[in-house]
Every structure is written in C-alpha cells, then in structure tokens.
Amino acid sequence: MALKYSRQRQVIKDFLMTRKDHPTADVVYMNVRHEYPNISLGTVYRNLSLLADLGEIKRLRVGDGVDHFDADTSDHYHFVCTECGSVIDLMSDGLERITETVEAANTGFDGEIIGHVTYFYGVCGDCRKKTLS
Amino acid sequence: MALKYSRQRQVIKDFLMTRKDHPTADVVYMNVRHEYPNISLGTVYRNLSLLADLGEIKRLRVGDGVDHFDADTSDHYHFVCTECGSVIDLMSDGLERITETVEAANTGFDGEIIGHVTYFYGVCGDCRKKTLS
DNA sequence: TTCCTTGCAAATCGTTTGCATAATG
DNA sequence: CATTATGCAAACGATTTGCAAGGAA
Numbered sequence: 001m002a003l004k005y006s007r008q009r010q011v012i013k014d015f016l017m018t019r020k021d022h023p024t025a026d027v028v029y030m031n032v033r034h035e036y037p038n039i040s041l042g043t044v045y046r047n048l049s050l051l052a053d054l055g056e057i058k059r060l061r062v063g064d065g066v067d068h069f070d071a072d073t074s075d076h077y078h079f080v081c082t083e084c085g086s087v088i089d090l091m092s093d094g095l096e097r098i099t100e101t102v103e104a105a106n107t108g109f110d111g112e113i114i115g116h117v118t119y120f121y122g123v124c125g126d127c128r129k130k131t132l133s
Numbered sequence: 134m135a136l137k138y139s140r141q142r143q144v145i146k147d148f149l150m151t152r153k154d155h156p157t158a159d160v161v162y163m164n165v166r167h168e169y170p171n172i173s174l175g176t177v178y179r180n181l182s183l184l185a186d187l188g189e190i191k192r193l194r195v196g197d198g199v200d201h202f203d204a205d206t207s208d209h210y211h212f213v214c215t216e217c218g219s220v221i222d223l224m225s226d227g228l229e230r231i232t233e234t235v236e237a238a239n240t241g242f243d244g245e246i247i248g249h250v251t252y253f254y255g256v257c258g259d260c261r262k263k264t265l266s
Numbered sequence: 267t268t269c270c271t272t273g274c275a276a277a278t279c280g281t282t283t284g285c286a287t288a289a290t291g
Numbered sequence: 292c293a294t295t296a297t298g299c300a301a302a303c304g305a306t307t308t309g310c311a312a313g314g315a316a
Binding site for chain 2: 077092094095106115118121124
C-alpha cells in the first residue's frame with residue numbers, strides 16, 4: 001500500500017495543474033503523450049483515480065457521462081455550458097450553509113449529511129455571443 | 134414525431150410511480166418483466182429516456198455512474214448514501230435562491246445560468262444504525 | 267529483493283442503435 | 292396505410308482489470 005514515485009504520475013499531475021478547464025482522462029492522455037509518448041490510457045486512468053482518492057485532485061461529474069478532473073481542490077462550484085460542454089469555475093461564496101439549510105428543512109431525515117455536489121448549467125458567455133450573430 | 138400509445142411505456146411509468154426509491158433502468162427492467170415477460174432492456178431505456186425528455190419523469194445523476202429515475206417531478210433534492218447507495222428524497226426549502234447567490238458571488242461571469250443540479254451525500258439512517266452495532 | 271507501477275489488451279458496464287417485425291392511429 | 296414502437300443483438304464509449312515485465316525503495 002505504500003506509495004512509490006512514478007514519473008508518469010508526476011507528469012499527469014503537472015499537466016493538470018497547468019489547465020483551468022477541467023480536462024477528461026482522454027484529454028489528459030492526449031496531452032501527456034506529447035511529453036511521454038508511450039504512456040498508456042490505463043495508466044492515466046489509474047493515476048487520475050489514485051490522485052483523486054488521495055485528495056490531490058478532484059474528480060468532477062457534471063452530468064455528461066464523462067469524468068473531468070481538476071487540480072484545484074479548493075472549495076468552488078462549476079458551471080457547465082449546455083451548448084459547448086465547457087466547464088467553468090464559479091466561486092461558492094454565500095452558499096457555505098447549504099447543508100445546514102437542508103438539514104433544517106428535513107427534520108425527519110435521520111442520516112448524516114457529509115457533503116454535497118452541485119453544478120450549475122446554462123449557456124456560457126462565448127456561446128451567448130455566437131447565438132446573437 | 135407524434136407519440137403513439139404503447140403498453141410497455143405505460144407499464145414502465147406505472148411501475149416508476151409506485152416507487153419512491155429512484156430505481157435504475159435495470160431495476161425497472163427486472164420488475165416490469167414480472168408483468169410483461171418479454172419486454173426488452175432496450176425498450177426500457179428508450180422509454181425512460183423518452184419520458185425524461187417529455188418531462189414526465191426525472192433522470193437523476195447522483196455520481197455513481199448509473200442513471201436513476203424518479204416519477205416525482207416536483208422540485209426537491211436527493212441524498213445518496215455512500216455506504217449502501219440508496220437515494221432518498223430531501224425537501225429543498227430555503228434553497229430557492231441558489232442561482233441568485235452564485236450570480237452575486239460571480240459578477241465577472243458572463244454566461245447565463247439556467248439551472249443547477251445538487252445532491253447531498255453521507256450515511257443514511259439505516260447504515261448509521263448498522264455501524265453502531 | 268520486495269512490491270508498487272506500468273503497458274498492453276481484453277473485459278466490463280451502462281447505454282445506444284440498426285434492423286426487420288408488430289402495433290397504433 | 293403511414294408511422295411509431297418493439298425485440299433482439301450487435302455496437303459503443305468510458306473505465307477497469309489481469310498479467311507479465313519494469314522500476315523504485
């Protein structure tokens with residue numbers, strides 16, 4: 001169970017940190033390959049999962065059936081454009097009491113809420129401009 | 134494009150309305166088969182998607198990689214147990230201003246937010262009891 | 267040398283689709 | 292009759308896994 005260093009894992013994490021657009025495993029694979037030509041897709045998946053389990057990156061499920069990954073592990077939300085599929089960061093200020101609010105509204109609920117997942121969807125700025133033309 | 138009646142679709146919808154636990158396509162298939170032995174999985178998928186597109190049922194994506202379906206189309210949230218995977222309804226009172234709150238916190242964002250998807254996760258009541266034993 | 271990690275390919279899983287046939291309007 | 296829906300099986304796309312070989316501690 002002890003973790004050993006791997007060049008591949010490092011390259012994957014480094015790549016992810018350069019991107020703010022939440023790439024999928026496949027996109028990570030395509031890009032990392034430039035710099036590490038014979039890395040395999042399986043290794044990319046294995047390391048993305050491992051890093052996500054370790055909490056070093058975040059796995060994003062935004063409803064498009066494909067996992068996206070984010071090197072920014074700070075608390076924030078995401079916006080998904082229904083036109084182009086792009087995933088954009090959103091601040092979460094003002095929503096830090098969501099869990100308390102839901103607990104208050106569900107007094108009969110006897111489970112323990114540990115967290116929540118939220119994403120917003122709509123049309124991104126770029127797609128709105130295109131629609132106007 | 135005009136919709137035609139189908140016994141299968143009716144049975145699927147009827148079944149879904151009897152359940153409050155948000156079954157998956159496969160669970161719908163298994164159950165509907167009791168009463169309609171040679172219905173096919175493909176037909177179940179086709180009709181669940183159709184009903185969801187029509188807005189007669191809701192498709193739930195709760196992060197477990199499998200679609201769940203809910204005949205209750207009213208506004209409410211869901212709780213997913215990380216132990217047993219069960220999906221439980223939650224009232225959404227007090228959270229109707231989520232979009233406005235996020236918009237206020239993201240004044241630089243130039244997209245249009247149309248809606249959001251949220252689910253809560255944690256340990257359900259039943260699983261908490263089992264943990265204590 | 268131990269045992270974690272890789273590359274590769276095959277396997278899995280949920281879901282979709284093509285097609286000939288059956289049912290609806 | 293025109294068209295939508297079905298059953299079946301094959302196809303799909305994303306992700307996972309088994310295994311023998313490679314690399315880190």
